[in-house]
Amino acid sequence: MKLGRVGEFAVVVAVLAFGKPVLVPVALAFYLAFVLTPPSDWLERLGLPRWASVTAVATAVVVTVAALGSVLVAQASDLVSQMRTYSAQIGEKLSRIQKGHLGAFGDLNASLTELGRVLDRGGRVTSQPAVVRVVSGGLSSFTRLEETIQPIVQPLAVVTIVLVMTLFMLGHREDLRSRLIQLAGPKNVTVTTRTMAEAVNRVSHLLLTQAYINAAFGAVTSLGLYCIGIPYALLWGSIGALMRFVPLVGGLIATLLPTLAAFAIFPGWREVLLTAGFFAGVELLVSNFVEPWVLGKRTGVSALALLVSALFWTWLWGPLGLVLATPLTVCAAVIGRHVPELSFLTVLLGDEVGLNAAVNFYQRVLARATKDAYRFAKRRVTESSLPDTLDELLVPTLGLISSDQNLQAIDDEIAARVGKDLSEILERLSAEHPRPGEWTGPRVVGIPAESEADALLLRMLALTLPGGADALVTVQESSRAAVVTEAVRLNPAVVCIAGVQPSGNVNARFLCRRLRAELPDAYILALAPSADGKQSRELAARLREAGASGVVYGLRDATKTLTEPAAAAPSRAAVATTIA
Amino acid sequence: MVDDDGDSRGALVDFLENEGYFAAGAEHGARGLSLLEEGFDPDLILTDLMMPVMSGWDFCEELKKTPAWRSIPVIVLCGMAAEQRGKLQVDDAFEKPTDVRLLLSRIAELCGV
Numbered sequence: 001m002k003l004g005r006v007g008e009f010a011v012v013v014a015v016l017a018f019g020k021p022v023l024v025p026v027a028l029a030f031y032l033a034f035v036l037t038p039p040s041d042w043l044e045r046l047g048l049p050r051w052a053s054v055t056a057v058a059t060a061v062v063v064t065v066a067a068l069g070s071v072l073v074a075q076a077s078d079l080v081s082q083m084r085t086y087s088a089q090i091g092e093k094l095s096r097i098q099k100g101h102l103g104a105f106g107d108l109n110a111s112l113t114e115l116g117r118v119l120d121r122g123g124r125v126t127s128q129p130a131v132v133r134v135v136s137g138g139l140s141s142f143t144r145l146e147e148t149i150q151p152i153v154q155p156l157a158v159v160t161i162v163l164v165m166t167l168f169m170l171g172h173r174e175d176l177r178s179r180l181i182q183l184a185g186p187k188n189v190t191v192t193t194r195t196m197a198e199a200v201n202r203v204s205h206l207l208l209t210q211a212y213i214n215a216a217f218g219a220v221t222s223l224g225l226y227c228i229g230i231p232y233a234l235l236w237g238s239i240g241a242l243m244r245f246v247p248l249v250g251g252l253i254a255t256l257l258p259t260l261a262a263f264a265i266f267p268g269w270r271e272v273l274l275t276a277g278f279f280a281g282v283e284l285l286v287s288n289f290v291e292p293w294v295l296g297k298r299t300g301v302s303a304l305a306l307l308v309s310a311l312f313w314t315w316l317w318g319p320l321g322l323v324l325a326t327p328l329t330v331c332a333a334v335i336g337r338h339v340p341e342l343s344f345l346t347v348l349l350g351d352e353v354g355l356n357a358a359v360n361f362y363q364r365v366l367a368r369a370t371k372d373a374y375r376f377a378k379r380r381v382t383e384s385s386l387p388d389t390l391d392e393l394l395v396p397t398l399g400l401i402s403s404d405q406n407l408q409a410i411d412d413e414i415a416a417r418v419g420k421d422l423s424e425i426l427e428r429l430s431a432e433h434p435r436p437g438e439w440t441g442p443r444v445v446g447i448p449a450e451s452e453a454d455a456l457l458l459r460m461l462a463l464t465l466p467g468g469a470d471a472l473v474t475v476q477e478s479s480r481a482a483v484v485t486e487a488v489r490l491n492p493a494v495v496c497i498a499g500v501q502p503s504g505n506v507n508a509r510f511l512c513r514r515l516r517a518e519l520p521d522a523y524i525l526a527l528a529p530s531a532d533g534k535q536s537r538e539l540a541a542r543l544r545e546a547g548a549s550g551v552v553y554g555l556r557d558a559t560k561t562l563t564e565p566a567a568a569a570p571s572r573a574a575v576a577t578t579i580a
Numbered sequence: 581m582v583d584d585d586g587d588s589r590g591a592l593v594d595f596l597e598n599e600g601y602f603a604a605g606a607e608h609g610a611r612g613l614s615l616l617e618e619g620f621d622p623d624l625i626l627t628d629l630m631m632p633v634m635s636g637w638d639f640c641e642e643l644k645k646t647p648a649w650r651s652i653p654v655i656v657l658c659g660m661a662a663e664q665r666g667k668l669q670v671d672d673a674f675e676k677p678t679d680v681r682l683l684l685s686r687i688a689e690l691c692g693v
Contacts, residue, residue: 174611178633181610193610197617405647450651480692506623507651513692542621546692 029165437466449499516547609639
């Protein structure tokens with residue numbers, strides 16, 4: 001029986017609602033494991049064994065919670081003991097409000113009272129019969145004991161289970177990952193592994209960063225309240241920090257609690273307004289500037305999606321659902337990115353709005369709308385220039401093909417077809433816009449590191465150099481060893497190894513090592529399509545270690561480097577003139 | 581070095597590190613793939629074939645499916661004859677017990693050092 005998408009969604013929601021008693025503790029344990037995995041990993045990188053890192057992290061958490069908790073409990077119990085005094089002050093303040101001794105507030109109060117009277121005159125008093133409930137007689141002592149203990153034992157049991165599960169997940173995370181991979185089946189290994197790696201990375205970073213931000217929020221607000229003169233400043237700051245983990249309403253509750261406390265504690269209004277203003281100011285600053293700046297690119301989820309998701313999870317799982325809403329939404333968006341059948345999740349939840357120029361161009365080529373893609377590229381050349389169009393449109397397209405191939409979203413046949421269409425577009429563009437000038441430097445031997453896409457990247461590079469294709473000779477052979485032999489035979493002064501893979505440049509490193517050994521004086525330039533943060537830095541460091549003289553990203557930088565004196569006039573003359 | 585036998589794996593990792601290589605171990609194919617997913621970018625992979633969770637055959641198949649990994653040279657270390665290895669697209673295969681000097685020379689060749 002086929003359910004359809006709506007039916008499947010209904011079944012998932014029903015399972016989530018029905019399985020709440022089991023699923024909520026498991027989700028909470030995952031939540032904590034996500035937060036504690038980065039510090040545990042960090043300790044392991046320092047050389048600690050797994051058991052020691054997990055114990056250290058768990059101990060640190062328990063000690064911090066216990067230390068902070070004891071101070072907070074002391075402050076909270078002191079607050080409770082002072083409640084009698086405060087309730088008298090609240091009573092006095094309320095009676096002043098009722099009597100209207102409030103200055104400007106008094107006018108507001110009078111207006112509201114008058115409005116109430118007007119509404120009462122138009123309204124109708126409805127009197128409903130009182131509900132009478134029949135209750136059974138006295139309870140047995142066992143039932144009374146059960147009713148007394150149950151509210152304490154049940155949450156304690158859940159907390160214990162969550163803690164044990166968290167420790168298990170931290171201690172056996174690879175084992176857990178292997179089991180999940182096995183569960184998904186051998187055919188889905190790549191997708192499952194990739195999805196889990198990205199989900200763990202994104203959610204861990206999100207929660208850890210949020211923890212840092214909230215801790216800073218708690219510290220700043222505690223200090224601010226202390227300066228204002230609010231008693232139990234640390235208590236209100238800590239509650240505020242904890243409340244900020246709850247999306248949407250957390251900030252509001254964080255502001256409301258100390259404001260109410262100021263209302264109860266102080267006879268006047270100055271401290272109340274100062275507290276509310278200070279808390280609201282810090283909250284607005286953090287939620288509108290700090291969080292979007294720090295977290296914005298890490299969640300990959302739109303603000304609207306988070307809002308809808310918070311409502312959904314609260315409806316389904318109550319307050320805990322609200323706490324878990326953000327990590328669950330991030331996980332759903334990540335799954336959507338890697339499982340083609342669930343890609344609608346990324347469209348609905350993701351933060352990428354619209355298509356950029358390169359994606360726009362790529363989707364035209366992918367849809368076999370080659371003429372349309374050509375016109376699109378030609379328009380860009382007219383608006384800017386051929387080198388800029390290649391760098392901003394065609395080179396990123398090579399990266400997108402490679403990325404889709406790695407995700408197994410397109411097979412080799414489609415990739416080859418797209419590459420061929422790109423080659424045709426490139427041919428037409430270069431014929432219409434020949435590169436002026438003459439290449440005066442040594443001839444450059446270009447070697448594609450891995451694939452046809454790399455060869456295409458080299459063709460694009462040739463078109464951006466003065467004199468165009470004459471400047472560069474491409475060496476393509478059936479094996480890595482044959483490429484090295486041919487390149488050595490040409491004895492070039494400059495070698496450019498092009499690779500479009502954002503990761504996995506094993507061939508590029510092999511070529512760098514062999515060519516450096518065979519051609520010690522040659523300038524070896526490694527060309528990658530674009531820089532990708534930390535990964536690119538590591539990639540560049542390894543290529544240099546393997547013998548590359550320089551690593552550049554994009555055609556603009558490559559052209560600049562090849563026309564610079566260091567590469568253009570290396571220590572010995574170029575003799576590469578022909579290819580066999 | 582992908583091998584479910586902790587002793588063999590540890591011994592070979594130590595041996596390679598003594599020879600100046602940076603080596604990492606994985607207990608089965610799925611863990612090997614996880615390492616690659618996490619950004620570990622090796623110049624060569626040594627793998628056993630008979631392993632739990634994910635065998636060497638499935639592991640090699642996954643490597644060949646993903647363009648970012650298909651160029652990584654693979655040497656199979658196994659206790660079975662060449663014809664039993666099936667249609668594995670690997671660069672070399674050594675039977676166990678392995679002649680480590682011969683293996684080392686092949687590793688150096690495939691890494692380009």
